[in-house]
Structures are given as C-alpha cells and as structure tokens.
Amino acid sequence: MINSVRQSLPKWPEIIWISSKRKDLPKILGINPWVYDFAAYNFWARPVGLISCLMKFKEIGCDVALLDCMIRMWRDVPWTQDRRYGLSAYPRTEIPKPYILKEVPRNFARYGLLFEAVKGALERMEEPDYVFLSTVMTYWYPGLVTMIQLLRKIFKRTKIVVGGIYPTLCEKHAENLLEADLIIKGPLEKKDNWDKLMKFMGLSYKMPDFRLSFCFYPYTSYAVIMGSRGCPFNCEYCASRRLFPGFYQRPLDIIWEEFYLEYERGIRDFAFYDDALLFNVEKWFVGFLERVIKNNVEVRFHCPNGLHIRYLDKEICKLMKRAGFKTIRLGLETANFQSRRDRKLTKEQWDIGVKNLLDAGFDKQDIGVYILFGLPYQTDDEIVDTIEFVKSYGFRPHLAYYTPIPGSKLYEQAKEVSNYPIDEDPICQNNAIWPCYPGGFSWEKRSYFRQLIHS
Numbered sequence: 001m002i003n004s005v006r007q008s009l010p011k012w013p014e015i016i017w018i019s020s021k022r023k024d025l026p027k028i029l030g031i032n033p034w035v036y037d038f039a040a041y042n043f044w045a046r047p048v049g050l051i052s053c054l055m056k057f058k059e060i061g062c063d064v065a066l067l068d069c070m071i072r073m074w075r076d077v078p079w080t081q082d083r084r085y086g087l088s089a090y091p092r093t094e095i096p097k098p099y100i101l102k103e104v105p106r107n108f109a110r111y112g113l114l115f116e117a118v119k120g121a122l123e124r125m126e127e128p129d130y131v132f133l134s135t136v137m138t139y140w141y142p143g144l145v146t147m148i149q150l151l152r153k154i155f156k157r158t159k160i161v162v163g164g165i166y167p168t169l170c171e172k173h174a175e176n177l178l179e180a181d182l183i184i185k186g187p188l189e190k191k192d193n194w195d196k197l198m199k200f201m202g203l204s205y206k207m208p209d210f211r212l213s214f215c216f217y218p219y220t221s222y223a224v225i226m227g228s229r230g231c232p233f234n235c236e237y238c239a240s241r242r243l244f245p246g247f248y249q250r251p252l253d254i255i256w257e258e259f260y261l262e263y264e265r266g267i268r269d270f271a272f273y274d275d276a277l278l279f280n281v282e283k284w285f286v287g288f289l290e291r292v293i294k295n296n297v298e299v300r301f302h303c304p305n306g307l308h309i310r311y312l313d314k315e316i317c318k319l320m321k322r323a324g325f326k327t328i329r330l331g332l333e334t335a336n337f338q339s340r341r342d343r344k345l346t347k348e349q350w351d352i353g354v355k356n357l358l359d360a361g362f363d364k365q366d367i368g369v370y371i372l373f374g375l376p377y378q379t380d381d382e383i384v385d386t387i388e389f390v391k392s393y394g395f396r397p398h399l400a401y402y403t404p405i406p407g408s409k410l411y412e413q414a415k416e417v418s419n420y421p422i423d424e425d426p427i428c429q430n431n432a433i434w435p436c437y438p439g440g441f442s443w444e445k446r447s448y449f450r451q452l453i454h455s
C-alpha cells in the first residue's frame with residue numbers, strides 16, 4: 001500500500017545535491033544498491049559506511065549526493081506504508097532465483113525502489129565524476145552487479161568505486177566479478193585505503209574524521225547513532241575484527257552534536273549501531289544519556305544490535321529507561337552456558353542483567369532476546385532449550401539466523417558442514433537458506449520453531 005505523500009520529498013527524478021560550489025573538485029554520487037534476497041526487513045537500516053565516506057568528501061568541498069535504493073527517495077514513487085518507530089517494509093519485486101539456489105523452497109526478490117524509477121533518475125541526471133557504491137551483506141552482491149551494469153550503460157566517463165563488507169570479506173570474488181574502477185577492501189579510515197583513494201582521484205587531502213549525518217536524505221523517519229567503531233570482543237561466529245580492526249569510542253560532544261542536529265530536523269526515532277554499546281560506558285554513553293534527560297529530549301531509542309547483558313548494571317538500566325529506550329535486544333545467543341562459542345556471558349550475569357532491566361521499569365514485552373540458529377554442529381535441542389529458557393523469563397525469543405562469515409573462526413566448520421559451496425559463491429552465505437542447518441531451509445521446520453516461540 002502506498003503511503004500518504006511526504007511533502008518534504010522531492011518529485012521523481014530529482015536527486016538532492018549538497019553543493020559547495022567548488023568547481024575544481026569532483027562531483028560524487030553515493031549509491032546504496034537494491035537488496036536481492038529471499039527476505040529483507042528494515043530494522044533501522046542505513047548505509048553508515050557510505051554516508052560517512054560521503055561526509056568526508058563533503059568536508060573536503062566536493063559536491064555530494066546519495067541515491068539510496070532502500071529508502072523512499074521520491075514522493076511520487078511507490079513505497080510501503082509506515083509502521084511503528086519510523087520503520088516500513090521494503091517494496092518487493094519478485095525475480096527468478098539464482099540458479100545455484102534453485103532448490104531453495106522460497107521466492108527470491110529485489111527489495112527497494114522500483115528498478116525503472118532508479119534507472120530513469122540516473123538517465124536524467126548530470127553525469128557525476130565518481131559513483132561510490134557500498135555493500136552490506138556478502139550475499140547481496142547481485143544488487144551491486146546489477147547497479148554497476150546499469151551505471152556502465154548510462155554513464156560513459158564516470159569512475160566507479162566499490163567498498164563495504166562484500167569486497168572486504170570476499171576479495172577475490174569481488175575482484176573477479178565487479179567491473180569497478182577501484183575496489184576498496186576494509187574501512188576507509190585505514191590510512192592505506194584513504195591514500196589509495198586519494199591517488200586514484202588525483203587528490204591529496206588529509207583524511208577528515210569519521211562523521212555521521214543524514215543531511216543527504218530530504219526525509220528520513222529515523223536516524224542512526226554510532227558512538228564507537230569496531231568491537232573489543234572476538235566471537236567465533238563474527239568477523240567484526242576483520243571489518244574494523246581495533247575498537248575506538250568517539251568524543252561525546254561530536255556524537256551529541258550529530259544526534260541533536262537530527263532531533264532538530266524532527267527525527268524522533270534513533271537506533272544505536274554500536275557493536276559494543278555498553279562497553280566502557282563512561283567514555284560517552286552515560287554522558288549522552290544524561291544530556292538527553294537533562295535537556296528533556298523526548299525521543300525513542302532502539303538497539304537493533306544485541307546488547308551485552310553482562311554490562312547491564314542498575315545505573316545504566318535506569319538511565320536507559322529514563323532517556324527513552326523502547327526497543328531492547330539482548331545478545332543471549334544460547335542458553336547452553338557451559339559450551340558457548342563466545343565469552344560474552346555467564347548464567348549469573350544473565351540473571352543480574354535481566355533483573356536490572358526489569359527493576360528499572362522495562363516491560364517484558366519491550367525485551368527481545370537473540371538466539372543464534374543454524375550454527376555448524378548445533379542441535380535442534382539446543383535451540384529448543386534456549387527458546388524455552390527465554391520464554392521462562394517472559395521475554396520474546398528472536399531467532400538470529402546464522403550467516404557464515406569469511407574470516408570468522410567458525411567459517412572453517414561452516415564450510416565443512418554446509419551443502420552449499422559457501423566459499424566459492426558468497427550468494428550461498430545467505431542466512432535465509434539456512435546454509436549450515438542440516439537439510440537447509442524448510443517451511444516445516446520454520447513453522448515448528450515459530451510455533452514454539454509463539455505458543
């Protein structure tokens with residue numbers, strides 16, 4: 001269903017450029033391509049890597065714009081109806097399944113803006129000097145490939161630069177497949193990467209600091225806060241360290257400034273993107289929450305990334321409640337505390353953390369708990385026991401379907417057990433096909449676990 005028209009959005013095919021009038025510098029268009037998948041949900045998604053990259057070039061003085069295929073860009077192009085907390089589903093266009101996944105009993109789709117709308121907008125715009133493309137999941141590369149093919153047809157002199165998770169984790173695959181002029185592996189904050197990009201563009205600017213802003217969107221129903229980069233943990237199933245080696249927390253004043261700017265634009269829903277939001281909270285998070293409370297800022301905060309339960313002490317829980325946290329997600333992963341695949345949590349820490357949350361006034365209904373599903377050699381019993389464990393506390397279990405991630409410790413085991421060639425073709429790393437679950441995805445099993453959760 002099409003939503004009521006958002007007057008702040010431009011009419012198709014206009015793309016809003018942030019212009020500095022420096023004609024000696026290149027014009028850069030960032031594109032977040034469509035998602036090609038069996039399922040896709042908007043859980044406060046935003047392409048923060050691409051946005052922060054565009055912010056660097058904005059600061060240098062380049063003209064920059066963002067075409068995000070995963071957001072309503074134009075008021076007269078169909079999108080889906082708004083849901084709670086600024087979320088909306090993605091428009092979905094069913095397309096043929098990739099041949100290698102032909103046996104998967106699910107339909108495949110392109111999610112996001114209508115293909116023809118994006119194509120038409122690109123055809124009508126003045127050719128940019130550079131297009132920067134981002135990728136999020138490794139198995140979403142078909143959207144990237146389609147976009148590059150489209151760009152090559154429309155623009156004759158534009159240079160295409162690709163970065164993000166896919167080329168970082170699947171270097172060789174990306175190099176062989178993509179018709180890009182430059183591929184950046186790893187974060188742009190890495191000095192080598194910045195130097196490489198500067199050399200490629202014939203520029204010589206010092207790298208500006210990491211900044212986030214949603215000024216590229218004429219209208220956005222939510223914004224993202226990111227107070228830190230990287231993660232101090234090293235869980236076997238995760239490749240956080242490979243994506244961003246190290247961990248650093250940003251200065252409170254800058255985080256506050258970024259947040260307050262969006263608040264003044266009218267945004268009331270904010271999602272934290274930190275991988276370890278509660279680690280070393282004194283550095284910025286406590287101060288941030290105190291400022292929210294002191295300034296009577298009425299917003300709703302959400303944490304789609306699972307929180308570290310071990311850090312949920314009484315004080316932080318109270319502050320989070322008073323500051324307006326609405327969506328709480330806890331990273332339990334498994335109730336099998338004796339043989340965890342990470343060192344994140346003990347049973348005692350779990351009990352203390354959830355008690356502190358409830359004592360602070362959070363409702364059980366506000367609390368969702370992530371359970372990892374489909375890990376190599378994981379048994380159904382472990383999943384069932386964990387679902388029952390979560391339910392026994394009155395919380396909502398959320399199955400987090402395992403994605404085999406190249407570079408993670410568990411990846412070798414994933415290759416061993418999977419019936420799919422996950423290492424040859426990243427499209428087989430898609431968690432929607434349950435790549436490491438015995439027999440793969442099945443509707444029967446899916447409804448069995450869903451019934452267990454909802455019963």
Ligand code: SF4
Nearest residue numbers: 231233234235238275
């Ligand atoms: S799963 Fe979470 S806590 Fe573990 S390494 Fe990854 S981001 Fe860090």
